[in-house]
Amino acid sequence: MRTAAINEALERTLTRERLGKYLEAAGQDLDAAIGLYEKNTRLSEAFYSPLQCLEICLRNCLSRELSIRYGDEWFRNRSVPLNTGSQQMIFDAIEELQRDRREVLPGKVIAxxxxxxxxxxxxxxYDATLWRLCLYKAFLAGGGKPRRAVHSRFNALRRFRNRIAHHEPIFHRDTTATHAEIIEAIGWMCRHTAAWAEQQSRVPDVV
Structure with a gap:
């Protein structure tokens, strides 16, 4: 149980600025605000598992389709119509592996x-190129989805993931709906994996 002394110490170490959203939601009650902060931490921890599954599924499913069309080392294949930004990300990933003296294997680059x-x-x-050539096949488990809907969903979940990674508040969001969107998006790629991810998730127990 938190004492007033602990609350005051947390206010100093976490800072009032950091606690701002929590204090606002708690009507400037410090004890209640720290309670919300603790809840936010538990929620963020619980989302780790489904978000991890989502990210790993996406990269493996997209890489699989790119490999079928362009070969296992598609990231080195100059015929893959990637823009400058995407090419730079691949260059940075390979450079990071080399800097750490790790072997530049397809699986390691993808990860x-x-x-x-x-x-x-x-x-x-990439609508007229990669999507229509091969990437749409990664989402056939969900009956096939329009690229715009797929991108919109994954981009929203990417932003949500980043909020958690940057220790931002998520307690005020409809996290039940977000959790359902994550599981549904996994199901677009593999229904069995989605069922497993839902079973493993602790989010419903924390919300």
Whole structure:
């Protein structure tokens, strides 16, 4: 149980600025605000599992379709119509592996590429190229989805993921709906994986 002394110490170490949203939601009651902060931490922890599954599924499913069309080392294939930004992300990922003296293998490059890279492949700039050539096949488990809807969903979830990664508040959001959107998006790629992710998730117990 938190004492007044602990609350005051947390106010100093976390700072009032950091606690601002929580204090506002709690009517400037410090004890209640820290309670919300604790709830936010538990929520963020619970979302780790479904978000991890979402990200790993997306990168593996997109890479699979790119590999079928362009080969396992598609990230080195110059015929893949990637824009400058995407090419730079691949360069950075390979450079990071080399800097850490790790072997530049397809699986390691794929894992090193950021979530934003994969979500970017679903953007409008690739609609007439990568999407129509192969990437749409990654979402056939959900009956096939329009690129715009897929990109919109994954981009929104990317922003949500980043809020958690940057320790931002999520307690005020409809996290039940967001959790359902994550599971549904996984289901677009694999229904069995979505069922497993939902079973493993602790979000419903925390919300």
């Amino acid at each position: 090193e590429l950021k979530f934003s890279f994969w979500v970017g492949l679903l953007g409008p700039q």
